[in-house]
Amino acid sequence: MxxxxxxxxxxxxxxxxxxxxxxxxxxxxxxxxxxxxxxxxxxxxxxxxxxxxxxxxxxxxxxxxxxxxxxxxxxxxxxxxxxxxxxxxxxxxxxxxxxxxxxxxxxxxxxxxxxxxxxxxxxxxxxxxxxxxxxxxxxxxxxxxxxxxxxxxxxxxxxxxxxxxxxxxxxxxxxxxxxxxxxxxxxxxxxxxxxxxxxxxxxxxxxxxxLHEPCDVSALLEEIILMTTGRGGSVLIPAFAVGRAQLLLLHLARLKQAGRIPSVPVFLNSPMAISATEIYQRFHRELRISSADCALIDKATRYVRSVEESIALTQNPYPSVIISASGMASGGRVLHHMKSLLGDTRNSMVFVGYQAVGTRGQAIVGGAPQVKIHGQYYPVRAQVHDLGALSxxxxxxxxxxxxxxxxxxxxxxxxxxxxxxxxxxxxxxxxxxxxxxxxxxxxxxxxxx
Ligand SMILES: [Zn+2]
The missing domain is CATH 3.60.15.10 (Ribonuclease Z/Hydroxyacylglutathione hydrolase-like)
Structure with a gap:
């Protein structure tokens, strides 16, 4: 050979x-x-x-x-x-x-x-x-x-x-x-x-x-969501559409079921991540989730498919958790949410995976005071969290x-x-x-x- x-x-x-x-x-x-x-x-x-x-x-x-x-x-x-x-x-x-x-x-x-x-x-x-x-x-x-x-x-x-x-x-x-x-x-x-x-x-x-730092991801998400929604803010999580988005949905659905987070809506705003979630549910026997877990995810999640729904969500003034792609904030619908949420100290932005050199994700995790989106600069005032342990x-x-x-x-x-x-x-x-x-x-x- x-x-x-x-x-x-x-x-x-x-x-x-x-x-x-x-x-x-x-x-x-x-x-x-x-x-x-x-x-x-x-x-x-x-x-x-x-x-x-x-x-x-x-x-x-x-x-x-x-x-x-x-x-x-x-x-x-x-x-x-x-x-x-x-x-x-x-x-x-x-x-x-x-x-x-x-x-x-x-x-x-x-x-x-x-x-x-x-x-x-x-x-x-x-x-x-x-x-x-x-x-x-x-x-x-x-x-x-x-x-x-x-x-x-x-x-x-x-x-x-x-x-x-x-x-x-x-x-x-x-x-x-x-x-x-x-x-x-x-x-x-x-x-x-x-x-x-x-x-x-x-x-x-x-x-x-x-080495990934050992941490209790559920407890960290719980803490961030309680703190952010408690001050009237929203949590924005840029996530890779295949794999990471589904893991987050599972964690959030279980936290909701256990009553560990308030009943704020959890939005998945990415057509690709929604399709991937459907595939994960179809193949759940190859994964560590049961059909009951799949139903729990559906119950806890609001799927945002159309562009109109996505635009409406960026104007939603109420506390929520939004998962959107792309995972390094290099493109996709998450950019629209960043424009409306990054400037407010009440909000949180949570990164959950590898942030490559030169991406907005890496800049924000590294403490950049502002980021350029669609040709304009936006100040980063929201609280930033880096959960690299979810890789x-x-x-x-x-x-x-x-x-x-x-x-x-x-x-x-x-x-x-x-x-x-x-x-x-x-x-x-x-x-x-x-x-x-x-x-x-x-x-x-x-x-x-
Ligand atoms: Zn891979």
């Missing part, structure tokens, strides 16, 4: 790995680069390695693992895409939305006259996304699928609905990709399933150099605890999906704690296994 690292080598986005055996060519993950411009530019680079593929297999639905798929379709690369059923259901919502945003970007560039092409073209459009969705082939967990000389298998790793490690076997060697690995303790997700055996392993390192990624202790249970140590270990410092810290942890010799590979590096 030969493995080529085509993304996520020096950063946390753009996951793409080519696995070859004989004539078989399999791509593991087909992620989009996100974040700073120099990384986003990579989405436009030619990738001759991807011109002939027998199949793609996805670890999970997040766009940094799936968002380049419609680009392949646009380039005429057509092949089956294997993934778990949960991943397929989430991709059906995420990929058309990503395509719509690409179309919007191209329209904006044309209107304002800056573009690499003339006229500006989207990276892909909604038709490309639909072509990919028609190629999705859901696989049952632990079932095996033959692709040419290779056999693949999926096992759950927590993180978000449908997220799996991908096991690839050529009859001699077993190569495992961790994908994004979830927490050992999570209200919504089961802990990652131990790996039975891996001769070679590719492991993520998003939090390779950090969907395990920290390095979570990952070590998971890997410790592996049947036998892999002979080769590659650390990816982390900023350089985090990836190297993970490599050192694997060496010192588990005695595994690991390497941080370079972009486009090829290794024979």
């Amino acid at each position: 030969r493995l080529t690292f085509l993304g996520a080598t020096d950063t946390v986005t753009g996951s793409r790995y080519l696995v070859e055996s004989g004539n078989t060519r399999l791509l593991v993950d087909c992620g989009m680069y996100q974040g700073v411009k120099v990384l986003r530019e990579r989405n436009w680079k030619k990738m001759p390695e991807l011109e002939r593929l027998d199949a793609v297999v996805l670890t999970h639905a997040h766009l940094d693992h799936s968002g380049y798929l419609p680009r392949l379709a646009r380039l005429g690369i057509d092949c089956p895409v294997y993934c778990s059923s949960g991943t397929a259901a989430l991709c059906a919502v995420l990929l058309p939305d990503a395509a719509y945003l690409q179309e919007e970007d191209a329209r904006y560039a044309n209107k304002h006259g800056f573009s690499r092409h003339s006229p500006a073209e989207p990276l892909y459009d909604r038709e490309d996304a639909q072509r990919v969705l028609a190629n999705l082939q859901p696989l049952a967990l632990h079932s095996t699928q033959r692709i040419g000389d290779l056999t693949i298998q999926l096992s759950p790793v927590g993180h978000i609905l449908g997220a799996c490690a991908v096991h690839i076997d050529d009859g001699n060697t077993r190569l495992v990709f961790s994908g994004d690995v979830g927490r050992q303790q999570d209200e919504l997700m089961y802990p990652p399933e131990p790996l039975p055996r891996a001769d070679a392993l590719v492991v993520e390192s998003t939090y390779g150099d950090r 969907a990624h395990g920290d390095y202790e979570d990952i070590l605890t998971w890997l410790e249970k592996t049947g036998q140590p892999p002979q080769q270990v590659f650390v990816t999906h982390g900023e350089r410092q985090a990836a190297d810290a993970m490599r050192v942890q694997l060496r010192d704690r588990l005695g595994w010799s690991a390497r941080v590979p370079e972009l486009r590096e090829r290794v024979d296994l």
Whole structure:
């Protein structure tokens, strides 16, 4: 087997790995680069390695693992895409939305006259996304699928609905990709399933150099909501539409049921997060929630779908809890709420996940006195809270605890999906704690296994 690292080598986005055996060519993950411009530019680079593929297999639905798929379709690369059923259901919502945003970007560039092409073209459009969705082939967990000389298998790793490690076997060697690995303790997700055996392993390192501070999230939310609504304010929570929004809804529904917070309305104002919540409820048997929990969430939540309802909500003067996307306040409906709520000291703004460099979320958490939204500056007077402990990624202790249970140590270990410092810290942890010799590979590096 030969493995080529085509993304996520020096950063946390753009996951793409080519696995070859004989004539078989399999791509593991087909992620989009996100974040700073120099990384986003990579989405436009030619990738001759991807011109002939027998199949793609996805670890999970997040766009940094799936968002380049419609680009392949646009380039005429057509092949089956294997993934778990949960991943397929989430991709059906995420990929058309990503395509719509690409179309919007191209329209904006044309209107304002800056573009690499003339006229500006989207990276892909909604038709490309639909072509990919028609190629999705859901696989049952632990079932095996033959692709040419290779056999693949999926096992759950927590993180978000449908997220799996991908096991690839050529009859001699077993190569495992961790994908994004979830927490050992999570209200919504089961802990990652131990790996039975891996001769070679590719492991993520998003939090390779950090630990999540232990905290009681329910108690913190309770305290913030009581304090804020007590002074007549509202609580605004920017949240990632898939995963974090559902975990928050679960916490809030349980707090309401237990009478620990007053009966202020809880609004979920994000069409994407509402669709994801419906999918989470449909797949609740794969999660740590019962159908009664799903009903509890519906009872406790007001879903805001239309633009008109969303505008009306920004003018609502009464205390409420509003969950809205995007999670780093980089776009979406949350910006409208920020404009109306940030300037009032009675309100609170709560951040619940990783805030990337250069985002409004990072600026506010870092104490910025004002932020620019839609071309205007708004003062930050609301109280700001950072609940990073709600992350969907395990920290390095979570990952070590998971890997410790592996049947036998892999002979080769590659650390990816982390900023350089985090990836190297993970490599050192694997060496010192588990005695595994690991390497941080370079972009486009090829290794024979
Ligand atoms: Zn992910």
